[in-house]
Amino acid sequence: MTEENGALAAFNTRVAEDHLVGNWVIEPHLVTLGDGPKPACAPHVWNWKTVRDHLLQTFSILPDTEGARRVLTFLNPALPRGTTHTLSSGIQLIGPGEIATAHNHSMNALRFVIEGAPKLETVVNGVPCPMDNYDLILTPSYSLHDHYNGSAGNVSWLDVLDVTLYARLNQMFFSPHEQPRQAHRNVMPGDGPAWLRPRWGEPQDWVQYRFPWSETYPLLKKMASQGPGTPTNGVMLEYTNPMTGGSLFPTMSCTLQWLHPGQTTRRYRRTTSSIYFVIQGHGTLTVDDKALSWGQHDTFALPNWVWHTFANPSKSEPTILFGVHDEPAIRALSMYRDQVAEA
Ligand SMILES: [Fe+2]
Known part of the structure; x- marks a missing residue:
């Protein structure tokens, strides 16, 4: 340790005793953020x-x-x-x-x-x-x-x-x-x-x-019959508050998602985290290079800001997912970002 570093370390210790920290301690951590936050949890x-x-x-x-x-x-x-x-x-x-x-x-x-x-x-x-x-x-x-x-x-x-x-x-x-x-x-x-x-x-x-399934499912099925939906999520419908047209809660939004047989979505990441429940079918969630398999009535967690894809490997059966997302909270704080990987 040089004399200068030793003086700085001693100074850091002295100010810490008064519950203070210098920016020179924090800034090196900011630089390691790279292209965004590390995911806050695991899939x-x-x-x-x-x-x-x-x-x-x-x-x-x-x-x-x-x-x-x-x-x-x-x-x-x-x-x-x-x-x-x-x-x-x-x-x-x-x-x-x-x-x-x-x-x-x-x-x-x-x-x-x-x-x-x-x-x-x-x-x-x-x-x-x-x-x-x-x-x-x-x-x-x-x-x-x-x-x-x-x-x-x-x-x-x-x-x-x-x-x-x-x-x-x-x-x-x-x-x-x-x-x-x-x-x-x-x-x-x-x-x-x-x-x-x-x-x-x-x-x-x-x-x-x-929000009864007897009224939501017919529209989902009809929309799915029109094509593959979006590249990143397949056919996706969002439940809305009829009074406002907005999300169901200030903090959470709810979606239904249909993946056609054989469909794989494009690699995608969002600053939101989600919970998915499998209504019908089976498939995989791939996060980075790790593939997680799920079947009917399983539940899975998708962390924030991870590259991911959904896949339905079935040759004949669609996959239907119910999703809950913290998106309204993240959007209210102007924190929402998303990114689609190059094809
Ligand atoms: Fe309760």
Whole structure:
């Protein structure tokens, strides 16, 4: 160590004792950023059967769950918590007659139904939402919600929340309701057209909470019949808030994606992170040179700013994916960038 370096090191130590750091310490790290941030987490696939088998064991281990919270959350192998660095996801399973008790929280959440049933419902701000397979149900920030399984079998769904982002920003609030369940409203959104709402109350109290698969799938199929869609994502539709035309949440957007048999997308990267649920078919996600395979009802995480492709190797069957992305949050902060690789 030269005399000059020794003096600098001693100075760095002295200022650190007063909780200070010199820019000459930070700048070398900035230079190593190169062409952008390192991905904040790892790509990973969670196998549906494995997760479901674990959840079924909770009936003997936790026969009386507090509020029937039989949920297993997907932990990204590269993170201390969260499925990506902003999103959290998992599978919830509830048995016959069980209630997941009413509460509200600051975090936005959604349910994508995997095993629906008659007499299964989520109630959101007094609005009963039936849960059929692949229906999407929203429980936005501070909405009161509970779930009830009035059917004779087990039911399950995918949960996705922006809780990881909320935790990082230290904005988490949670309130249990005084009753296990809430009453249904007498008049509600859906009783009339999406372009009429009461003048009293807040606009967010009069929004569509349920997006039924019976109405989304026909359009997706029809769009897919028109061609391969975009080079980077195949045929992709985005769910929108009928009141605003924008994304479903301020923090998360939701998409449906159709990959034709044999289709492989162009290499692409975005500053957003995503969670994908496989509705139908099988395929691979390739990140850099690593290929991850997935099948029906598996869930996988796609980190931010990684070069990736989707492929459907089937000769006859399309692949259909439900995706949740932190894109609205990233765009609101003017951080969105994307890049398509040269052909
Ligand atoms: Fe909740």
